[in-house]
Amino acid sequence: MIDIRLSELEGVGVIALGGELTVAHAQELRTSLKEVVYGYRSVVVQFGDIADVDLSCLQLLCSAHKSAMKQEKAFALGEHVPAIFAQLFADAGFIRDTGCRLDPGETCLWAKEATHG
Amino acid sequence: MSDMHREAYKEEAYELLADLETSLLELEQSPDDQELVGRVFRAMHTIKGSGSMFGFDDIAAFTHEIETVFDLVRNGEMPVTKTLIDLTLRSRDCIRMMLEEKEGEEDLIHRIRLAFQELLLGTVGTTQNETAIPSSASSHDTPLTYRIRFRPNRDIFAHGTNPVPLLNELRGLGTGSVMAQLDSIPSLEEYDPEACYTSWDIVLTTDNPIDTIKDVFIFVEDQAELTIDVVDEELVDDDAHDKKLGEILVERGDVTGEELTRALGEQKKLGEILVNQGLISPGKVQAALLEQEQVKKVKEKQKQRESVSSIRVPAERLDKLVDLVGELVTVQARLTQKAGMENDPDLLLISEQVQRLTEELRDNTMSIRMLPIGTTFGRFKRLVRDLSGELGKEIELITEGAETELDKTVIERLNDPLVHIIRNSIDHGIEHPAVREAYGKPRTGIIRLSAQYAGANVLIKINDDGFGLDTDTIRTKAIEKGLIAHDAELSDKDLFGMIFAPGFSTAKEITSVSGRGVGMDVVKKTIDTLRGSIEVESEKEKGTTIILKLPLTLAIIDGLMVKVDEGYYVLPLSAVEECIELSHEDQDRTNGQHLVNLRGQLVPYIRLRESFGIEGRLPELEQVVITETGGHKMGFTVDQVIGEHQTVIKSLSRVYKNVDGVSGATIMGDGNVALILDVNRLAQAV
Structure with missing residues (x-):
């Protein structure tokens, strides 16, 4: 089961994710991401206890980031990135030096700067 | 063209031919291995190119055809077949003959050229009776770098x-x-939650074959697009890359490295330009950069390996070095002796330092002469392949311990004995496939050639799973030849020892391979001269094992120094078992026979004083050095046992070459000469 909680903190949309972040719940995650990306100028993703995570979740976060960029909004991962999540995006070869063409401000979720401090 | 250059070419070509033979035999086992095809091609290419440069036009012309064929193989336009391997192996032999400038082989060369031309025309190949050799997975010696593009289908x-x-x-x-x-x-907005949008660019440097990479994707091959390309195929030859303008300007001194870096910093990088123009995504640029970096890393690693791996030194220089170190060891022994006598603390200190350095230098020099025995093992694969084919037998040669190192002289002189033993195994040992099947054995016989360290020696075992030695036949033959009496009772071990007698052969017919009885006695003699020993173990219908025990080096031995009258002698320590005393009373008890009682066992002895005709008075108490050779004990009576002595062996001049029982000499610390005794020969002379 996926655990998604939306909230607002000083005008920033916060989406808290936990549970099973897998393709089986991708539709649900997409709906929530749309809601938060279109509802706020800035969005932060926070992670709770993740039971499982797969490639579909990485793709969806990437898609949400692209959507935010197109609307000139901010979209970022929270400070705490669980090991299971970090391991997955490293294994999947997501880590990169620079972001995509939609990312002039270099806020790519997978850029070395962002992911490794 | 100077002789020196021609000799250098020959030397290189011999090495390439050895490598070529190994590569071809490996290719026969792994016909899909592109790295091996590349190695064969490059060897031919170098032999041809350098041959033409150094005036070996015949070799260049001959090799051209083969190179062309292997170019087709390399491009996947021709399969690796048994005919191709056979022809190329024969060509390799022809090139060797051309290098040795042997005449009278023109006809053979012509026939091989014709065969290759036919191969090129496609009249011989896989179309009729022959099929391509089935592939098997194998590893590359040098890793290759692959570019892998993996694009899963959306619905994966x-x-x-x-x-x-x-x-x-x-x-x-x-x-x-x-x-x-x-x-x-x-x-x-457009996102399909169940779709896979990600694809991957992977750069992989691996010594695994391409099939292993493909196997990773075996379960998704219908659900993805996959391309695998070799990135650095030409890495080995690719010494000179196209230089960039900046590099040339720096080399010419027109700009400094710093100026260049500064200027380059002001312009945008190609990746940036392409991304800005919207021609490519940053991810693509980064994948390409990662590939560039990986190839660079591999190249650097390879260059490093090549530059530090070896240098070529003529063997004579090494021999000279060993000689000089031998002299140094002798002088150092004199210095130690002198320092001990003078009792000067400063001199003693210097002497100890010199001793330590000399010992290190000696060990290092000896290690330079050590070669892995695998260099010899490689040649036998061809021997087994060719001879088993000739005799209609199916034989596999398995080698173990190829990395075991031995002195280069030992390795060089070991070749002929090993050839004799392996030929015997092929001819007399391993049975024909049908016979093996009748005995419930696999059709393919196994010859196992192994080397391993055993203290200061190396054991080389040649084992076959053939018919084994027939003790009855050996006994009959030995009686026939008058080697043993009719009623002699011999153990199996002693009977097996008979096969080393000159002219002894149990073969019912003489073949081109063996059976003339001229092999095993020569083997024994060679092993003896190498100060080694040979043993045979055999079990009927199970197989035979021949064990050669050889010293690691011939240049220095550990010896036991003894004295007879005023003369010094050295016995190889490896043969010495123990030393006991011999009084006049002991001699009286054996009625003057040269026998000594060793804990109840009577052991014969040789009095060196008598063997070498030394006059003078016998000491009250003599010393008997008990040795063991060929499973028998033998004593050597001397006046005094001095002690262990590390002995640098010097050969005796030709004048002494017929003196039996002496294998060399050594110079002692005080400049005196001590003779090194050949225990085997002295024992045999009794």
């Missing part, structure tokens, strides 16, 4: 497939980088 998740574990499996095969391409991921 629907099949329950998770691509990430495949990426991890790839990582396990070697080194490199994995770069996910995320350009296809749409914004949330």
